[in-house]
Amino acid sequence: MKTTIGMLLLLTLAVISAGCSKSESSFEPNTFSNQDMCIVKKNDKQAAICYGMTRAKAEEIAGIEMDSQVAVFSNYSSGLKIFYRDNAVAGVALVEGSEGAYETARGAELGMSRSEIMKLYGEEYAITETERNLDYAYDTTANKFSNKTEAGGKSQGESQSIYLFSSFYSGEEQKAETLFLIDRKMAVFMN
Template identity: 40%
Template sequence: MIRYFCLLILLILVLGGCRGGDEQTEKFTKEDMGIVRIDNGQKVYYGMNRADAEEVLGTGQEHARGVFEYDSGIAVFYRDDAVVAIRMEEESKGHYQTTRGAEIGMEIGEIKKRYGEYDPSPSDDILEYFYDNKKGKFLEKSPPKTESPDIFIFSSMFDDGYADTLLFMDSYYASYGK
C-alpha cells in the first residue's frame, strides 16, 4: 500500500513538473514586455513610469518625439510618462536581456524556447508574437490597426540567423507611432 502511495506522489510530481514548463509561454504579462540589466538584475518593462525606468537606464537623449535613446543600445518610447515601447539593438549585447532571457545574438530557436511557437510572421528574418492582454491569449495573426493598447507585440529581427533587434510595444504604438 505504501509503495502505491509513493508511486502516486511521484507521478503527481512528474506530471506537475511537465505541465509547469509550458505555463511561462502561455501568458504574456507587462513584465514579460521588458528588459533586465545583466549586471544588477534591475528591470524596465511596459507601463513603468519614466522616472523609475531612468533610475535603471540613466538619462536618455530624445531622438524623436517621445523616443529616448540610452547607453548600451536601448531606446524607449514613453506615452503619458509611461513605457510603451522598448527596443534593444546590437550594443545591448552583454548589458541587457529580455525578462525571459532572450538577448541580441541569439538564434531564432533559442528565442522560441523562451517565447513559444506562436509566431504568425511569414518571414525567416522576423519573429513576431501578438498577445491579447484582455483575452489572455496569443493571436494566430497580426491584429488590424487599432487605437487600443491591449495587444502586446514582441518582435525579433534577424541578420544571418542571429537576433540583431528585439522590440516590445503595444498595438497603439505599432499602429500610430505614439
Template identity: 30%
Template sequence: MIKRILAVMLLVVLVGCNTGGTLKPNTLSVDDLCIYKDDDKKNKVCYGMSRSEAEKILGTGTKEAFGIRYDYGVKILYRVDNIAMIVLDKDSKNVYSTVRGNKIGNLKEDVLKTYGDKYPIIRETSPQSIDYIYDLENKKFLGEVSYEKIDSKKYKDHLYVSAGFNEDEYVNRIFLGDKEAIMYLR
C-alpha cells in the same frame, strides 16, 4: 505544525518570486515585457513602469526622433510618463536581456524556444522578424490575419513582442510593448 505552515509559506514566497519559472513558452503577459542587465537581474525595466522608476535603473537618456536612448542600446518610448515600448539594439549585446533570456545575438530558434512555436508570426522578407501579439481582453494570441482586424482604439490592449533577425538568423533587434506603440510610436 507551526514549522510545517512556515515551511509552506516560505516555499510559496520563493516560488512566487522566481519569475523565470513562470514564463512558459506559448504564453505571454505583461511580466514578459521586461529587460534587465545581465549582471543585475534584480533591477528590471518593464512595460508600464514610470520614467522616473526606469531612470533609476538606466540613468539619464538622450531624446531622439522617437523616444529616449539610454546607454548600451536601450531605447524607451514613453506614453505620458509610462513605458509603452522597450527596444534593444545591437549596442545592448552582452549587456541586456529580456526576462526570458533573449538578447541580441541569439538565434531565431532561441526566440521560438522561449516564446513558443505555436503562435509566432514569422516574416521571412525584409525586415525579417518573429512577432507575437497577445490580446489581453480575450486572453489569446493573434495570428497574421486576425491581428490586422484589431480596432485601433484597442491597440493598447494588445501586447507585442518582436525579434528582428538578419539573414543568418541572428537576432539584431528586440521590441517589447503594446501594439499602439509599435504601430504609431506613441
C-alpha cells in the same frame, strides 16, 4: 503525539515553501505574464524596465537620455531605446550595443538565433511569416495570444491592449539584431 504534530508542521511548511519558491521570473513557453513586458540588466536582474513604468522610474535604471531625433522614443546608452506615452513606458527596444547589458525578462538578447528565442517564447503562437522576423501578439483584453489577422484588425485605441514581442534577424546565421517589447498602438501608430 508531539513528534507527529511537529512532523506535520514541518511538512506543511515545506509544501508552502515549495509553492512559493517558483518566482514570477520563471517562464514557460507559450505563456504570457506582465513580466514578459520587461527588460532587465544582465548584471542586476532586479533592475527591470517594464511596460507602464513611469519615465522617472525607467530613467533611474536606464540612466540619462542621449540625443533623440524622434519625439516618441528616447535613446539611452548600451543600445536601449524606450518609447513613452504620457510619461509612461509604452515600449522598449534592444538594439546594437545592448549585448551583454540588457535582455528580456525571459532571457532573450541580441545575437540569439531564432530557434533559441522560440525555445524561450514557444512555437504554438509564434508569427513567422518571414525569415527576417519572429513575432508574438498577446491581447490583454481577451487574455489570449492573437494571430496577425486578429491583432491587425484592432482599431488604434484597441491596439494599446495588444502587447508585442518582435525580433528581427540578419545575416546568414539569422542572429537577432533588434528586439522589441511594445504595445501595438505604439508600434504601428507611433502614439
